[in-house]
Amino acid sequence: MRISVDPEVCEAHGQCSIVDMDLFPLDDDGYSAVGPDREVPEGEEDAAKLGVDACPVRALRILS
Template structure:
């Protein structure tokens, strides 16, 4: 499983980082630093889905 952020949509709410800062790191300005494709460690899939769902700007997504 992989996750990604659309930086043009990220509004720096930081809710993903609250779910799991290691999986959803934020830059110094509070914007997502997930990048265009980040591997989700085995066993962290549910946390990844929760973090994606927590984004009020819908900037995060699970990649196929």
């Protein structure tokens, strides 16, 4: 599974990072540092889905 963030949409709510700060790191200003294409380690797909769903502005998505 791969995930991505749209930096134009991210508003730094930080909700993804609460779900899992390793899968969903933030930069110093609180914006998502997931980047355009980040691999989810095997076995952490459910956590990745929870984190993507936690975004209140739908800035995160599952690429594959």
